[in-house]
Amino acid sequence: xxxxxxxxxxxxxxxxxxxxxxxxxxxxxxxxxxxxxxxxxxxxxxxxxxxxxxxxxxxxxxxxxxxxxxxxxxxxxxxxxxxxxxxxxxxxxxxxxxxxxxxxxxxxxxxxxxxxxxxxxxxxxxxxxxxxxxxxxxxxxxxxxxxxxxxxxxxxxxxxxxxxxxxxxxxxxxxxxxxxxxxxxxxxxxxxxxxxxxxxxxxxxxxxxxxxxxxxxxxxxxxxxxxxxxxx
Amino acid sequence: xxxxxxxxxxxxxxxxxxxxxxxxxxxxxxxxxxxxxxxxxxxxxxxxxxxxxxxxxxxxxxxxxxxxxxxxxxxxxxxxxxxxxxxxxxxxxxxxxxxxxxxxxxxxxxxxxxxxxxxxxxxxxxxxxxxxxxxxxxxxxxxxxxxxxxxxxxxxxxxxxxxxxxxxxxxxxxxxxxxxxxxxxxxxxxxxxxxxxxxxxxxxxxxxxxxxxxxxxxxxxxxxxxxxxxxxxxxxxxxxxxxxxxxxxxxxxxxxxxxxxxxxxxxxxxxxxxxxxxxxxxxxxxxxxxxxxxxxxxxxxxxxxxxxxxxxxxxxxxxxxxxxxxxxxxxxxxxxxxxxxxxxxxxxxxxxxxxxxxxxxxxxxxxxxxxxxxxxxxxxxxxxxxxxxxxxxxxxxxxxxxxxxxxxxxxxxxxxxxxxxxxxxxxxxxxxxxxxxxxxxxxxxxxxxxxxxxxxxxxxxxxxxxxxxxxxxxxxxxxxxxxxxxxxxxxxxxxxxxxxxxxxxxxxxxxxxxxxxxxxxxxxxxxxxxxxxxxxxxxxxxxxxxxxxxxxxxxxxxxxxxxxxxxxxxxxxxxxxxxxxxxxxxxxxxxxxxxxxxxxxxxxxxxxxxxxxxxxxxxxxxxxxxxxxxxxxxxxxxxxxxxxxxxxxxxxxxxxxxxxxxxxxxxxxxxxxxxxxxxxxxxxxxxxxxxxxxxxxxxxxxxxxxxxxxxxxxxxxxxxxxxxxxxxxxxxxxxxxxx
Numbered sequence: 001x002x003x004x005x006x007x008x009x010x011x012x013x014x015x016x017x018x019x020x021x022x023x024x025x026x027x028x029x030x031x032x033x034x035x036x037x038x039x040x041x042x043x044x045x046x047x048x049x050x051x052x053x054x055x056x057x058x059x060x061x062x063x064x065x066x067x068x069x070x071x072x073x074x075x076x077x078x079x080x081x082x083x084x085x086x087x088x089x090x091x092x093x094x095x096x097x098x099x100x101x102x103x104x105x106x107x108x109x110x111x112x113x114x115x116x117x118x119x120x121x122x123x124x125x126x127x128x129x130x131x132x133x134x135x136x137x138x139x140x141x142x143x144x145x146x147x148x149x150x151x152x153x154x155x156x157x158x159x160x161x162x163x164x165x166x167x168x169x170x171x172x173x174x175x176x177x178x179x180x181x182x183x184x185x186x187x188x189x190x191x192x193x194x195x196x197x198x199x200x201x202x203x204x205x206x207x208x209x210x211x212x213x214x215x216x217x218x219x220x221x222x223x224x225x226x227x228x229x230x231x232x
Numbered sequence: 233x234x235x236x237x238x239x240x241x242x243x244x245x246x247x248x249x250x251x252x253x254x255x256x257x258x259x260x261x262x263x264x265x266x267x268x269x270x271x272x273x274x275x276x277x278x279x280x281x282x283x284x285x286x287x288x289x290x291x292x293x294x295x296x297x298x299x300x301x302x303x304x305x306x307x308x309x310x311x312x313x314x315x316x317x318x319x320x321x322x323x324x325x326x327x328x329x330x331x332x333x334x335x336x337x338x339x340x341x342x343x344x345x346x347x348x349x350x351x352x353x354x355x356x357x358x359x360x361x362x363x364x365x366x367x368x369x370x371x372x373x374x375x376x377x378x379x380x381x382x383x384x385x386x387x388x389x390x391x392x393x394x395x396x397x398x399x400x401x402x403x404x405x406x407x408x409x410x411x412x413x414x415x416x417x418x419x420x421x422x423x424x425x426x427x428x429x430x431x432x433x434x435x436x437x438x439x440x441x442x443x444x445x446x447x448x449x450x451x452x453x454x455x456x457x458x459x460x461x462x463x464x465x466x467x468x469x470x471x472x473x474x475x476x477x478x479x480x481x482x483x484x485x486x487x488x489x490x491x492x493x494x495x496x497x498x499x500x501x502x503x504x505x506x507x508x509x510x511x512x513x514x515x516x517x518x519x520x521x522x523x524x525x526x527x528x529x530x531x532x533x534x535x536x537x538x539x540x541x542x543x544x545x546x547x548x549x550x551x552x553x554x555x556x557x558x559x560x561x562x563x564x565x566x567x568x569x570x571x572x573x574x575x576x577x578x579x580x581x582x583x584x585x586x587x588x589x590x591x592x593x594x595x596x597x598x599x600x601x602x603x604x605x606x607x608x609x610x611x612x613x614x615x616x617x618x619x620x621x622x623x624x625x626x627x628x629x630x631x632x633x634x635x636x637x638x639x640x641x642x643x644x645x646x647x648x649x650x651x652x653x654x655x656x657x658x659x660x661x662x663x664x665x666x667x668x669x670x671x672x673x674x675x676x677x678x679x680x681x682x683x684x685x686x687x688x689x690x691x692x693x694x695x696x697x698x699x700x701x702x703x704x705x706x707x708x709x710x711x712x713x714x715x716x717x718x719x720x721x722x723x724x725x726x727x728x729x730x731x732x733x734x735x736x737x738x739x740x741x742x743x744x745x746x747x748x749x750x751x752x753x754x755x756x757x758x759x760x761x762x763x764x765x766x767x768x769x770x771x772x773x774x775x776x777x778x779x780x781x782x783x784x785x786x787x788x789x790x791x792x793x794x795x796x797x798x799x800x801x802x803x804x805x806x807x808x809x810x811x812x813x814x815x816x817x818x819x820x821x822x823x824x825x826x827x828x829x830x831x832x833x834x835x836x837x838x839x840x841x842x843x844x845x846x847x848x849x850x851x852x853x854x855x856x857x858x859x860x861x862x863x864x865x866x867x868x869x870x871x872x873x874x875x876x877x878x879x880x881x882x883x884x885x886x887x888x889x890x891x892x893x894x895x896x897x898x899x900x901x902x903x904x905x906x907x908x909x910x911x912x913x914x915x916x917x918x919x920x921x922x923x924x925x926x927x928x929x930x931x932x933x934x935x936x937x938x939x940x941x942x943x944x945x946x947x948x949x950x951x952x953x954x955x956x957x958x959x960x961x962x963x964x965x966x967x968x969x970x971x
Contacts, residue, residue, distance in 0.1 A: 009568065010476050012392025016665045019682065049663075051390040054476025110385050112660045114671070139670075141389070141660040206662050211680055211796055213671030 001229055003029040004042030006072070008063050013049030013086065013203065020205035021046070025221045034066040044081040044228060045072050047088030049141070049203060059102060059144045060090030069095055081125070081228055082197045086142055089189075089199030098192055098199045099157070100149040102142075106182030110143035114214070115202055116178055117188045118168045121161040124195040129223030135172040136165075136216045138202035140181075145201040147183035147190075157190060165189035165200060198224075239263050246273035252607060259599045267585070267593040270537040271600065274503040275510060278771050281606035284737040285769045288750045292764040293757050298726060299765070300422060304602070307348040307428050307498060309765020310420075311727050313792050315684055318425065320354035321417035323362070323692065323731040323788040325770035329471065330412040334379025339387035339473040341414040343545050346391060347499035350482050351548060353426040353489040354418030357666055358679040359388055361398040361414050362692040362731070362786045366407030368647045368969045373402070376410050377655075377970060383473075384414070385658040390475035391482070395659035396667050396677035399692055402647045405700075405782045409773045413731040415692055415788045419681055426489045429496035430512040430520065430551045430577050437520055437575040439505070440564055441481045441547040445530035447471045449541045458736055458772050477546040477569070484567040485548060491563075493556040495577075500547040506540040506600075508549040509575075509583055513597035514604050519582040522575035524592070536585060536592040551577060613747050614740035618835070622701050625836035627821055632899050633830075637952050639903060640874050642830050644958055649825060649871040650965035672801050673883065674721035675867055676789075680796040687799065689723030689791035695870065696782035701823045702838035703748025704755075707785050709838060709907055711756035712846045713869060714789035719850045720865040720910060722800040722857050723791030725760050730767035730787055735780025737771045745783040753785060759843050760850075762789060800857045802866035803883035804913050807941035809863055813873065813934045814926065815849050815909035817893055819900045825871055826903035840906040849908045852931035861914065861922045868909035874902040874952075876911045877936075878945065882959045887944040890937035902947070913939055 003021055007014045014031065021029040030040060039045065052063035063069065069091070076082045076097050084092040092098040105111060114137045119127040130136075149157065157163050166186040169178040179186045181201075189200030204217030237245065243253040246269055256264050256272050264272065278284055294302050300318050301310035308322035326341025342359065349356045361384055366373045388395045393416070430437070488494060496515070498508040505527070509520050524539045534542075552560055557573060564571030578584075583600075585593040599605030633639055643649050661670045668678045668687065676691040693714045699706030715725040730753065735742040757764060767788070774780040793799060804811075821827045822836040856862045868876045877888055892901045900906075914922045926933045945952040953961070 009480055010390070012390075012479065012663055016663065019665060050392060051476060051479075054390065054474070056476070109382075110389055110658050110660075112389075112662060113657050139662050141662060143389075203662075206665055209665065212662075212665060212668055 001028065001043045002041055003027050003044045003046060004032040004039055005029060005046045005048055006032045006034065006068055008034045008052035008066060010052045010054055011048050011050035013205065017046055017048045017085065017205040020208045024208040024218065025225065027225065032068060034068045036068050039071050039075060045075060047082070047084040047091050049086030049088060052087055052091065060087060060094040063091045064095040073097060076197050079194065079196050084199040085203055085205065086201055089201055090144065092197060092199045097197045098190060099153055100147055100190065102144050103146040103148050104144050105146050111180060112141040115140040115180060116168050116170055117165040117202055118172050118174070120163040120166055123161045124164055124191040124198060125224050125227035126191065126198045126220065127164045127223060128227045130219060135168060135170065136220065137214060138204055138216055139206040140202050142201055146181045147187040149184050154185060160193050162190050162193065163187055164191055164198065239269065242266060243269050246270060247277060248273050252276055255607065259596065259605060265593065267536045267540065268595055270541055271506050271593060271595060274541055275506060275600040276606050279502050280507055281602050282769055283607045284609050284611050284771065285746065286602060286608055287610055288747060291750060292754055294763050296727065296761060296763045299763060304766060307351045309727060309729055310352060310425060311765065311790060312422060313686065315686065316422055317681065318420050318422045319417055319688055319790055320349050320352040320420060321729055321788065321790050322348050322766055323413055323415040323729045323786060324768045325731050325733055326412045326414065327409060327733060327770050327773055330380055331409050334376045335383040336472050338380040338383030338412050340471045340545050341412050342384055342387040343473045343475065343478050344501045345414040345416045346393065346478065347501065349416045349418040350485050351426060351428065351497050351499045352420060353424055353486065354420035355486060356393045356416045356418040357664060358396045358677060358690060359393055359414065359416045360396065360677065360690060360692045360788065362694065363398065363400045364406045364411035364696065364784060365402050367404050368402050370407065373407070374970060380410065380412055381655050381658055387473055387475045389660040391479050392663050394661050394663050394667050396661050396669065396679060397691065400652055400655060401696065403697070403782060409781055411733050411773065411781065411784055413786045417688060417690055417790065426494050426497045428498040428512055429515040430518045431516045432495060432577055433579045435495055435551050435554050435577040436557055436573045437522065437577060438550045438552065438560060438571055439527055439547060439574050440550055440571045441569055442474065442477050442544055443528040443530045443570060444539055444542045444547065445544045446534065446538055446542060447544055449538055449543065458774055471543045471545050473545050480567045480569055481546050481548065484564050484569055487563050488550065488560055491559060493553045493559060495551040495553060497548055497550045500549060502543065504540065504542045505549065510597045510600040512549065512551065513583060514601045517581050519578045519580040519597055520575050521578055521584045521586065524585055524587040526572055526574040528570045528572055536587050540585065611737050611743045612740045613743040615744055616741035622835045623837050625822060627819060627897065627900065630821065630827065630831055630833065632897055636898060636902065639826060639830055639899065640952055641961065643825060643871045643875055643903065644878065644961045645965050646825060646829055647965055647969065649875055651962045652966065653963060654966035654970055668796065668799060673803065674799060674801050675717040676721040676723060676791060678721050678793065678799050685795045687793040687796035689718045689721045689793060690789065691717040692786055692788045693717065694784055694786040696784040697828060698823050698838040699749060699785060700782040701836060703745045703783055704752035705838040705841055707749040707752030708756040708843060709841050710785060710787045711753055711760065712841070712907065714787045715760045715762065716850060716867045718789055718791030719853050720800060720867050722798045723793045725762045725789055725791045727765050728757060728762050728787050728789045729765050730785055732767070732769045733773050733781065733784040733786065734771050735774040742780050749783060749785040756843060759847055798857065800865050802880055803864055804880045804886050804939040805863045807886060807939050809913040809915055809939045810919055811888060811890060811936045811938055812912050812914060813909060813936050814852060814912060814931055816932050817896050817901055817934065818904065818906040819896050820906040821900050821904045824903060824905040826899065841908065846908040849910065849931055852926060852929045853910055855929060856912065856922070856925060859925065861918055861925055862912040863915060864913045866911050868911060870905065872903040872905050878958055880911060881945065881955050885943060885955050887940040887942050887946070887955050888937060889940050889946040892948055893934060
């Protein structure tokens, strides 16, 4: 499986995810430029974190109009895999590939720290191989990460088993204390109905390295690639 | 700018002295026009010319075998770290803009320092900042803190370089004039760096990046006068930052430098186009012809002096080899950035600026710059009366409080000592996936270099209370503390950059503080073999009604770990580990936070400090780390031994049981800030080897007690706090003031 990491102007976690996928996860991965006219044969597209186009209008709002996004949307509609992390998740909601929206954190401040998340659904590749009782310590770094969805949408997400991760406390409780940014129902990551497009605010690529003191992200990537490699 | 003024009157309004005006006339051989006067006024301002400081700065040590660029030669210092790599690093102030407009002032400070690093060809990998604010109870201080922190965060986070540490101190001396010092470090392959120079007749001169607007005009001159009530009128002198443009500029600049076709490149910071054209030209005796009509501008009909002096952010001046014009344009096009040829290099040594077919200014490049024609002054200095007064302090004047728990609580909840998490969590400390110390903290930030086994250790330090009490000793302590922090993190100190924040240099007592600081820095840098690679001087940090700020010579130090895995952390690891104090305890509470804010005694000398003793201590700590004889190391600093123990216990929620030494006053033992002390923890099975090692090296040590499981801080059998309770107290302070 060939993975393509899209670089938008203002992306700043592109090198981090590239490094994590190539060096830590030993995947075949290439970089795609936002002006690219094709996806260079990639089966799996990653939209990295950062501040695409400065995030000046609204996070992810401009990136969705970039040339490469037309191709990404087409790829997703044909069932191709897409993962958006942080700003990538924001872009996917702006592009309509994932439902809901990401609003300013309830503190109205940017926050960078280790968040705790626990898997919910195991019907999608990102969480299929994870234990839903296990707590993962994954870094977050965002100012606009408060997941918002209408009641109807939340019901739909439940009905279709689209909720992948929820914020929890250190012990795994899905409570107020763990929900540092005020997301609806503690939601940290979701997928689309077809389960080929994933978005999450936490950065698993920042947690694959013993030298940085956190390797909790490895299991998430393993789950993803074990599942998707079987499919491709 | 009234047409009625004589040239001399105009010169004075622009901040030039009469003697400087006469010197300009002499250089030009005629009356300068308004544009030329504006040029000299910014280039000869303290901010650009260092005219009141350079005599002393030249005394600082600059050499070591690792130095690849010496102080002042390039945009930032450059230090060889082996394996064909070099680290470029620097610290700079953005105090005056931040005092008026904290958000933009701080943000553009971050932008400016990073440009200094990537114009060298180095990719920034980590940032620090050193901040000083007034009394946190004041609404104005809260406004400044929130604005500065958000400005640093928004710029640095979007730019995508992690902010991995820093320091914050609150004191009333900063009520009017906060200090915002930003540090950045980057990595480059040796031999692939770029220079800030211009040569070769006919070589094209490009301006790249953002368009030029009317922001920041006379910013350098503004930074060179006192902050007063009238300062609000200088608001247009504050620049506006755009981190998105900076990120694009970073990528495009590194790509252009990699072509090998760049003759020279310099970022546009203070004094904009005029500063970069003159400094680059003067380097090798060149000149330039610049057509100002070609500069992309944000507003129409900008006047020549506005274009020349504009401090619009995210711009660079680039001189490339003739014939490579299309290549540079292609790269900047890729990143959707402006890239316009605005002139050519000439061999005359003269800068000629043209607009609308006319020559609007003609000045010798050399005459504008430091080391060339810029004035150099010896300022008068005088020991202030307080210095001897402070020395009269005797610990006997202070009665030892009966309730030391109350003192401990006071210190834990003092904003200078309490957790800075409210601030640090607003900065992305992990982007780049190289920061090892977010999850496993050390006394210095440790950032690995991918593709090697190495890491750099970086820290910024200055206890300005000590410097105020004794500039020479206090500054030597600042250097020593930086080195101690690097050493406690497992690194070898390599070099420093400095940010010298002082009051008005024309006040002899203020200048005395500056001179003392330079002497102390020189002495300490020579001892630790950490030459000064550059930095910046910020005078006029004072308000006309409230006197100068504490003298604050912030030290930014670079250290190296050959193996990132040899990093040492500050946290106690396991219950049962033994806790030792390495270094001598002393009956000293001078200039401690305890004396200053608990007893409210402001008059005392700097804490006890001996450079030789400090050096020996650091050598011992390095050996203990190399031989893997300790589990943690944390230096004794603000708040004294008690705070050090608490900070080592917090990360893993452990407790400790320790005994004090009855040959010292208990308050001095627990809360005194005498220097050259480090708390380490040791596995019981390594106790013998550890003690033998220290006996060999001759470093004094004391067994204090042990790490415990039971979450309790116990001193001499008395329980002070639970670890969680103490931690919560510490964590609650800044949110209590700011949320």
